[in-house]
Every structure is written in structure tokens, then in C-alpha cells.
Amino acid sequence: MVSNPTSLTPEHDLEPRKGSPSPRLDEAEFKRRFLDQFQDRAYVPLSVELGRIAEAAWDAYLHSRKSPKTRKAGPDFADPDYDLATDWLAAREEIQAAQARHDEAAGPRRFLLISGSSRTEHTCPGEISKTYRLIKIAEDVLRQASHVSVEVLDLSRLTSEYGRHIHPCKACFSTAAALCHWPCSCYPNYSLGQVHDWMNEIYPLWVEAHGIMIITPVNWYQVSSPVKLMMDRLVCADGGNPDPTTTHGKHAKEAKEIEMRGWHYPRHLEERLYSVISHGDVEGAENTRRSLSDWLRFMHLVPAGPLAEFDRYIGYFEPYATSHEALDRDKAVQEEVRNAARTLLEAVLAKHAGHKIGAGDRLQEPRSK
Template sequence: MPAAPPERPAHDAPRAPRHAGNPEDVRKGQVTSPLPREVFRQRFLARFTDPAYRQEDEALDRLERIAWDAYAQSRKAPHTHKAGAGYADPEYDLSDEWRAASEAVRVAQQRQADPATRSRVLLVCAAARNDYTCPGEMSKSWRLAGRARERLEAQGIEVDLLDLSHLTSDAQLQIHPCKGCVSTAMPLCHWPCSCYPNYALGQVNDWMNEIYPRWAACHGVLIVTPVYWYQVSSPLKLMMDRLVCADGGNPDPTSTRGKDVARAKAIELSGWDYPKHLAGRAYGLVVHGDVAGIEGVRRALSDWLDWMGLIDAGAQARLDRYIGYYEPYATSHVALDRDTSVQGEVDNVARALACAVEQLRHGQLRTADHGLVPPRLK
């Protein structure tokens, strides 16, 4: 069955005004040349350092030459088909993988909007630590997420547990960094992201094409994260940055003919509506640390989710707490064992979010500023 055309914002959605500017004004000069041949070769072969590969050196040389050709020719998406009806440019060679990801998001959004489906919460365990790799021990975030899951399921909520620590322990799994297309022009940032996979650069095994539909399918999200150096964890920040396409992203890559900068600038300057693709979902937060930074991280996460149009589930659903304040790292799980208060507070985050989700689905929960049109869109 062919994919449906990309969804566009409602006709009465507020649109940004036209702006003066020259879309051909594209600033160049930062990275202007490809890798030297020998550097590419060294990097390609680095993963085959194990002596067990030496018996296949000739085969590796052949593969490296193929990879170099793909890099030199910029074969980002080798599998494409014509976009077809419903797209701005039906003749554009659209990536098969992007089309599949877009269809998965569409199906997930359709399921999310169906009142007959069970309420669903995406529960994100954001700690990088797990016991399958170097730390050798589960994270406190994992334990807290487990408590939250039990409380949500007790309220009849279907829970989708997303454990971001798999980035540190699963072979080849990646969330590649956001390339910042939105800073060039919002329509250059596609929903879902079209930057990956990039086979020419070897940027593959990107987890986000699975994660985007999981966000689209949920009615609420609960993020449990530790504080790392006054910030969220690296896995969580990678996911956050790659979700920028959900806040104003362009659902039709053919309108910009892929990554045509001048076209994207022209579209934005002519008036872009910055559609919020995940707006209207509820959220809760659990931020924990040991010496500093919890309030700043909790505020940053709340501001991010508010900006994307999500709705907080109340004061008790936005939790920041220290666990084992200034105590040894080696006994941090013991500190959590004895801190029954923080355990109970996490339970309440989950309960509050479950209530908010049900109220949202029955049309009983809206923000006080619902329906107001912001004078500035971005």
C-alpha cells in the first residue's frame, strides 16, 4: 500500500509573515574539502583492527575501495523511488528509508488519535549506565523508571519503555548528532529527520527512525534522567537535538529537493508555519543527582517540552531530587534503597501523568493559553 501524502498543518493555522531576504545568500567556507584518501582509509579500517580480520585483508581492501567511491560520489541514499502523488515534487527521487520512517510516524499518529486505543506513555530511562558494559551495574534511573512503570500500568496505561543506555552497550547502535539544518532554514529540517542514514559517510544504524514513531504514538511521556555535569545525559541530549524536526519540521523533503539550501531559505522567507508535530501530549519529569544541578536540568527539560507544545501534568509531576547527597558513588543504590520519600515522589509523578493523560483524552485538560496565537512564530 503506498504511503499517504505528508500531513500539512490546518489551513487556519497561523502562518509566519513574509520576511525580506535573499535566499541565495548562503554563507560558505567552514569545511570545504573531503577527507584525504589515506585518512578515509585509516578510519574505515580502524574497526577491523582485531588480528582475526587479517586473513581477510584483501577483501577489506576491496570493500574500502567501494566505500571510498560511495564517499567521493556522495551516495547518501542509494535506495530511492519517485516520490509520487501528494508530494510537492512527485518526480523527486525520495529515499526509501525516509519514506518508511515517515509512514511509521503517520501510522503511529493515527493510532494515537484513535479514541479506541489504550492510553500510552513513553517512559524514557535516560541514564547511560547499565550492567552489560563498563559501569557493570544498573542505573538508579532504571530502578526509578521501573517504579514509574508499575504505577502507570496499575492505572491501566500501556507503557513503552525506552532505555537509552542501549547506546552504550549495543553493538553499532547510534543516535547520530543533529546537523543543525534548522539553523540554515526551518524547511531544510525534515519531519522525520532525513539526514540519516547517510551511507556515503558511513552514518548508519541510526536509532531515531524507530524512536520518532514511539514519540508519535504516545499520549504522554515521562523522562527519568540523572544529572551529568549540570546537564542531561549524553544519550538524552542526542535524542532531544534530533527531535528538533518535531518542532517546525518540514514533512515534505521534495519541497526542498532534499537539502537544497536556497530553496529552503526561499520557503521560510515566504512564510513558514512551524508546525508542532508532537503538541498536545502530557509530560512528567524525574531528575535526580548527587551534589548539584538538578533544578537547572529540570527547568531546561520543562522549557523544552513546553516549547514543543506538550502539557505538564502538574507540580508533582516535575520532580528534582538529590539521592545520597554528597555520599560515596559506591553506595548510591543503598541511598536509594533507604530513601522511601523519593520513591513515593516518583510514584506520584507517574500517577499525576496517568491522570493528565486520561483528562487530555477526554477533553478535560487544556492549558490556560490554549487557542492563543503567538505574535511571533518560530
């Protein structure tokens, strides 16, 4: 898609709008927040060293050194002499390698299964999620097929694993499409302590996949917060700019000018097949499933087939304490998950063979209306 080019005339004011209050901290507050992470008594003997580290951190913050390690972009970019962050270049290389795996005709058919629940027995809840159990059911189906590769992305690691983050989207796309870089260049931001961003590992999983299944619980009428964080950060996969040198980093006015000349809107994940399952216990399952499907369709991913998408209530208005027992009893929903995985597999294999079929049409549904 190419946006309609618009001739730049004096009535177009492309200067970035300003006016929000500054979030900048003074030195005392910055150091208080920085040192607040070292509460464990093991750090007590290191107070002098931590003070020196806090001084260094303050200097990085004061001078806004977002990307301290850079190198010249080189001949692959519009401005070869521009200094690009080595983190971003490494992420780009991983995505290019993932695209090569995706495009390999003789390679395995690749599937990405995303468990959207933040619940896990490895931190406060103390119990596995029903979502993860459903993912394992789908995984078992796919692994029985020959010449496939399956990756499971368990988003509960955000709540249970040290240093694992998906930082929020900064909405660069809303300023101008070309300002949103593919992959995202907003993170890491070392001066703000916005590091350990998981998305640079997640992007290649999406890129290499031929089929993607998302299973999410309903949290307050919506997808779970880990899923929403991932969704927002995938905005760069839909129209994002693969060359940050064209905007010389994050120069908003340059990006606006590029968009007004006509943006080609590259869809970096188009034509991958998908399956979506949402499950709840009270309300919101249908809207959650629909919003996920609408999002994926907007990015030009393709639904695998009718049986690959559904929403269900497991233990409707029953006690939370027995929700896993409700899933144990619900053999139908377990079979529906298997059918969703079978449908996704069938669609991916058919596409690879050059066929277009109604994937899942011959599968028997486990329950009638």
C-alpha cells in the same frame, strides 16, 4: 504558528554562507579509518576481501552517495518526480502509523518512559543506573491501570548495544526551518558511514504516546549526553518540514526562500502530556529539570501537573559507591516517582475523557517542606 511573510527584495541575500574548512579525506586516510574498525584477529584471514570492500566504500565516499536507494516521491508530495530515499519514506510511514495509533479513540492510552542514564551493567560501569530503577517504579504504577500501553526507552543501549547510535543534529533548522525535514532526512548517510541511527525508531514512540515521562541524571550540570542527543534530533518535530521535495533535498537557498514567504511551523508533538524528573548527587538538578520542562513546553507539550515534575538529590555528597544504597533508603523519592506516574496517568485519562482537572491534586506528598 505562521511566521510573518517577508517580501523578497534585493537586500535579502539568501545565498548560503560558506567558508569553513573542508572535512574531506584523501584515499589513504579514508581507507585507514575504514579498516581500523576491523582490529579483531577474526578478520585477519579476510584481509583481501576487506581491501575490496574498502575500495567500494571509498567509491561511495568519493561520489558522496548519501542515499543509494531511492524512489519517486509520488502524488503525496509537492514534486512527485523527485527521488526520495527509501529509508526516509519508510520512517515517514512508521510515523504515520504511530499517529494513527495515537488518534485511535478506542485504543489504549499510550505512555513512553525514557530512562536517560548511559550507565548499565552490560558494559564498562558494570552496574544498573538509579535512573532505570526509578523508571521501573513508574512503569509498575502505569501497568496497574487498565487499557494502557507502556513503552520503556532505555537510552543506555547507546553505550551497550552493537550498532546503536543517535547521530548528532546537523542544525539544518538554523539555516532555514523548511530545511529541517520531519522525520529527519540527514541520516542515514551511507557515504559517511553514518548509519544505524536510532531516531527513526524513537520518533514513532514519541508520536504514538499520550503521556511521556523523562527521568535523567545530572551529568555536569546538564541532562545526560544520550538525552541531549535525542533532544537535538527532535528539533524536526517542532516546525520541521514534512515534504523534502519542496526543498529538493537539502538545497539551502530554496529552504530560505520558503521561510521568507512565511513558514507554517507545524508542531508535530503538540498537546501530549509530560512528566520530568531529574536527580543528582551534588549540583544542577533544578536547572536540569527546568531546562527539560522548558524544552517540552516550547514544543507545545503540556505539563501533566505539579507533582509530575520534580528534581531531587539522592545521596547528597555521599560516596558514589553507595549511591544505590542511598536510593534504597530514600523511600520518599520512590513515592514521589509513583506520584509523578499517577499524575501523568490521571492527566492523560482526564484529557481522553474530555475533562480538564488539576491532575495529582488529591495525592498525598511523601514529605513536607
